[in-house]
Amino acid sequence: MILSNNRLFGQYVLFMLLFVISPLFSQENDEDRRMINKAREMAFFSPNEVLRLTDHLLKKANTADDYVTVYLIEADINTAKGDYDKTAESLFKANRLINKVNDSLKAEIVFHKAFLARTLKLYNQFDNYIDYVKALEQNEDEASLKSYINIKLVLEEANMLIDQENYNQAITVINTLDKESKQIEELKLSDVYYLIKAKAYKGLEKYEESYKYYDLASASYLKDHKSTNLLTETALVSGTADLDYFNKDYSAALNKLIRFLKRLSDSENNYLLEKINNRIAMNYLGLNDKENHLKYNDAFLSYNKNVYDLETSAINSAYNYINEEQALNLEAKENSLKVVVFSALGVFFLVLLFGNLLYFSNKAKKKRLKEIIGYLEITNKLLVDSVDKVKSISPKKLSIPTETEQNILVGLKKFESTVKYTSKDMSLATLAAQLDTNTKYLSEIINKHYNDNFNTYINKLRVNYIIEKLKNEPEYLNYKISYLAEESGFSSHSSFATVFKSITGIAPTVFIDMLGKEIHNKKA
The missing domain is CATH 1.10.287 (Helix Hairpins)
Known part of the structure; x- marks a missing residue:
């Protein structure tokens, strides 16, 4: 599949959609539904072009079903671009109409919300959405829709188990669909079905089985989808490259990853760019190519920061x-x-x-x-956990000498007793230099002992610092938020407010008001 040819094909189809689609697509004749389905699939191939089409479709919409259909296409477009903020906005607009649409669209709204919750690690909300769809399935009279909802439910639950690294259970769950292979194929979900098996077997280090299912997923993807879906292709490329990496075939992995990175040159999706650059850097590290490792690791860290902010x-x-x-x-x-x-x-x-x-x-x-x-x-997202809460070491983590690990932990404890983390210039590289270690070791130890990435670790220290100031120095309660942001090392008022709320669960202004009232009551 050649990207340039796909792009020309996509522009042609968009042209035809804009001028041929019936103004009365709410009548749901076969041709109009085909047009809508094509637009939905192309959302993951040419999101910016399809975005123009959604404006046209919204003007032609007459019913709740019409509006929800377009809102779900908008959500897919923003997911393809890695803009989950706007994805949430589109899904909320769709959800306001959920009681006015048919059961099929009800299920699609909630499946989209479940995917977003899983992606953002909002696991309680994910469970709520899955429970809603299960209730919908139980009350559904139409056999084909009931079967479709069940298949989608199993796929979502298996994906969640993989996200939680429960690979054996994921295989048990996905295997319940083995007898539904014909319907899965008819629904064009075979690539998703095989991808889940491939990822589960990879997690269990059964690499031959994993290779087999990646091949099946790739073949199904090419067969069922005329338009490129970069999210699926990224999963296929990064997955097989991981298998090459585990087999120490670094050159083969790099050949796939670098070629695919060129295909992502026009992509706005920081999540995909972060994932591919990270894997390229790790494979160059495997070849002991320090120059290229540093180059792609710097790119990975840059995208990682963007991903953190977006998330x-x-x-x-x-x-x-x-x-x-x-x-x-x-x-x-x-x-x-x-x-x-x-x-x-x-x-x-x-x-x-x-x-x-x-x-x-x-x-x-x-x-x-x-x-x-x-x-x-x-x-x-609670405040910094105790270093004593040590997670077991995964066999795929870096192997760090015990003495080095202890020295870094001691260094981190000393670092936490200072206020160096309030410096705006503080970065993973800067702290690694101060602790006389490398960024990989430092990042791995923070992940292992604090269960956080570097950015979250630093932000928690900063938020904890300013909370202690507010508690112990009452004059801080009268300072502007912009001053508190500056004092604790944040680059702006807005970033401070966003991070503070993500960690504590409430906005800084609300926290200050609550704390002020508490202090006043104690004095009284």
Whole structure:
């Protein structure tokens, strides 16, 4: 499949879509549905071009089904671009119409939300979405849709198990679909099915089995999809390159990865660029090519910073949208309650009394919900864990001499007792130089002992530092947020506020207000 040819084909199809698609696509005739399906598939091939098409489709939309279809295409476009912030926005717009669309679209909305939750590691929300779809499946009367939902459920749950490195269970779950191979093929989900098996066997270090399923996934992908999906291709290339790396065939891995990196030259997706540059750097390290290792590792670190910023922003957006969804649900219940109350006013006084009690009860629940929603699903973003909580060493991690590891840990403890982390110039390379070690060792030890990457480690120290200042030096409660950001080492007011909320679960202004009231009450 040649990218330039695909691009020309995509532009031709877009041209035809814009001028041929019927204004009445809400009638859902076969030709219009084919056009919409083509636009959906091309979202992962030519996102910027398809984005122009969605504006056209929104103008032609007449029903809730029409609008949701376009919003889901928008979500796919933003996912292809690695902009999960906008993905969340599109999905929230779709979700506002979820009670007005057919069961098929209901399932698609929630599957998209489950994918986003899994990607952002919002595991509690992922479970909630899966439970919703399971309930939808149980109540579904249409056999074909019921089967489709079940297949998608199994694929999502197996992917989640792989994300959590539970490879044996992932294989057990995915194998339940072995008898559904014909329908999986008809739904053009064979590449996803085989990819899951390939990743699971790779995790179990059964490399021959993994190679086999990567080959099957690649063949299914080429057969079922005329348009390029860079997310799928990245999974295929990085997966097989990993197998080459594990077999110490670094040259073969580099040949795949560097060739694929050129295909990503026009991509805006920092997640994909981070993944490929990281693997290239590791393979050059395997060849002891320090110059190229440094070159691609620097690129990886640059994309890694972008990914961290994008992910933090997306998580905050997801929290906000979850909050809004809960508020809208409560508001809908309250409005429904009001109708019942007012219709019963002339019938029975006790109904009015009972209705008012429920109304204020719901209002109190809504207020409480707003207070706690920011705390949901951030267990992986608490303040810095104790160094004594050591995770077991994965066999694929770097092998660091025990003495070196202990020296670095001692150095980190000394570093944490200073305020050097508040320097805006602090970086992984800078700290590694101060501790007289290399970035790989330092990054590995932070990951292992703190369960965080370097950026999160530094940001937690900074947030913890400013919290201690606010607690112990009351004058800090009167300082502007911009000063607190500067004091703790953040580059801007907005980045400080975003990181503070992602770690503590509440905005700095709210935290300062709460702390001020607590101090005042203690004095009183």
